[in-house]
Amino acid sequence: MRKFGRLIGKLLTWFFAVTFFWVLLFRFINPPITYLMIQRGFERKVDGKEWKIEKSWLDMDELSSNLKKAAIAGEDVNFLKHWGFDFKAMETAFEKNQKGKKVRGGSTISQQTAKNVFLWPGRSYIRKAFEAYFTILIELLWGKERILEVYLNVIEMGDGIYGAEAASQRYFGKSAQSMSKSQAALLVAVLPNPLRWNPTRPTRFIYYKQGLILRNMRRLGELPF
Template identity: 45%
Template structure:
């Protein structure tokens, strides 16, 4: 029994190493979140594209919305985590997360959704690994290709086509900001029918995009 367990652990380790190496060159064939979308919405709309084909506006919009310190941290933004904890303590519930784009990439590519300590622990491990092995451009490309940006809509190219019938590289600053505004809750918000909150967030992202410098 013990030998079988050791063999299974060894296989899992090797499989994970190969998956991380695979991720340097290719987007994931499918993710757990994408599979869940098929069962929930009966569809999975996505179109993986290269980093250079995504255009500047959507990159700036997403970073402005989700992780303005992306190019300056090591995968973990401790200031953002501290602010999130303070706000959550004040509200008495989880109203804000401190996850970076690197952490969200680790979760979306390798893991599943949820708030368990096991998943958060694995997320931290994968985040550390991809920061060391993939680097920022690959992490951002994988994130922008797999992140859910609508009900059953994954990645910036599919989102651009779904909301505006155009490639991601052709999105205007305002259009890119509208798509980014649905994060991190794309199942709830819709740029086609924005709430007062979404309108406010869109304007904020537009201003913050001026502070983003791509590297």
């Protein structure tokens, strides 16, 4: 039992050391690819389509302030206040789901970034535990500005389209550097299901969400970055 205990201790030490270094590395180096990008690429091949990963990185100071505001207003309005987890939003989402209203699980931008960069898609308790762990790490080692920068550059925004720059070029024919308030809100409105919804063909529901995001953007005021 003592040998087993020492083995577990060594494994945990290596796990914490490797993951700490991994997260710290991506504080300074942009993640080149994610598990989801690879998975979607293979899914396209299975469907008889060509391999497709459209992405183009923009640094934080190059991204439109409208887009930064829209992302926070639409995905995580308390992003600047919490430490990775918005427990009130999670509780609200749980209560609505219990009543039969299918809503998102209240994941913050930090949680979504941790999942996108370091983990695989899924809903198991094990993956959720890893998500929580990596969320804490990026909050400690990256800070809000880097988290939002990475989020806006790796998130899935369409079929084979990842990050705001590739999405803006594809949907609006312009760089994410000059995205208007209306375009930014429309792009964020489709994020819950970018494979189903398209900002160039918005439904009445997407227009409704766009309006909510624009109102939240006005309430946010100026961002610190």
